[in-house]
Amino acid sequence: MAHTIREKGKILARVNRIKGQLDAFSKAIEAEGDCYQIMQLLSSCRGALNGLMGEVIEGHIREHIVEADNKKMAIQSGEELIKIMDSFWK
Amino acid sequence: MAHTIREKGKILARVNRIKGQLDAFSKAIEAEGDCYQIMQLLSSCRGALNGLMGEVIEGHIREHIVEADNKKMAIQSGEELIKIMDSFWK
């Protein structure tokens, strides 16, 4: 996965941040904390995960479709992106 | 816009269906109809518009990125897609 090799560290740091947010969410649930705060924590996770999804998809477009080694691989990567995005239009 | 030339009729039919759904929504608002029904109408419009967005983006990936005439145009179309999708990750 060429584009994530290059951006590997950056992506791993973002995932770790999301895991930390989920830990905070779990702790708030366990402590029976305030519901609004709990929803805010989850909403932040959701935003962070969406942002990461966007980052990974951008890399896929740039490096696996536009910069594909050959037409056959560009077609395959294009169809992969279409399948991944399918759930966004539901 | 090559891919919508080919699928022009199909896309126009989908837009007309969405306009019809919005007309039904306007009428229900004017008639001060049932709120649940009104929310369902709007939710259907939203689903239909998302589906259309998916269709147009699929065409863009296949015909303007994967099948671009040259690398320069593939890069441009790829960047356009990234800009359009930017709002999905918010």
Add this chain to the structure above:
Amino acid sequence: MAHTIREKGKILARVNRIKGQLDAFSKAIEAEGDCYQIMQLLSSCRGALNGLMGEVIEGHIREHIVEADNKKMAIQSGEELIKIMDSFWK
């Protein structure tokens, strides 16, 4: 639909704006316009429709759940909202 009676004119104006945006989209498709511009038009419609959905749902929460005439109606309006939002979590 109490809350849209109060805000009827405002909501109808927003729907009309979205219809106008869809007309511009149809014209661009018919004229075989630039694909990026076409995607931007559709993306604006989508944003405007999402905003309208948010407005209608806000009214529903405030006037049909929080300000329901009685508990039975609050329960019904709450369940209606849950059903409408179900598609957002897919």
Add this chain to the structure above:
Amino acid sequence: MAHTIREKGKILARVNRIKGQLDAFSKAIEAEGDCYQIMQLLSSCRGALNGLMGEVIEGHIREHIVEADNKKMAIQSGEELIKIMDSFWK
């Protein structure tokens, strides 16, 4: 947070599953795995997190708005929901 007290175990199990999915994602990034598989992992996380968000919001509607102890608290919980959902309409 009454509704999550009742459903505490269920919600914690869901969060743990999402953390497990994020671990699988991190490992795939570290191993420089196949990009399509990586996007699928992230897409599953996103779906699971959306589902959890829906679950928490449903509990909030049922127990903190509809079943609020008094009108003042119903209003507050309603406004909290509106603020949380604000990001969905962008």
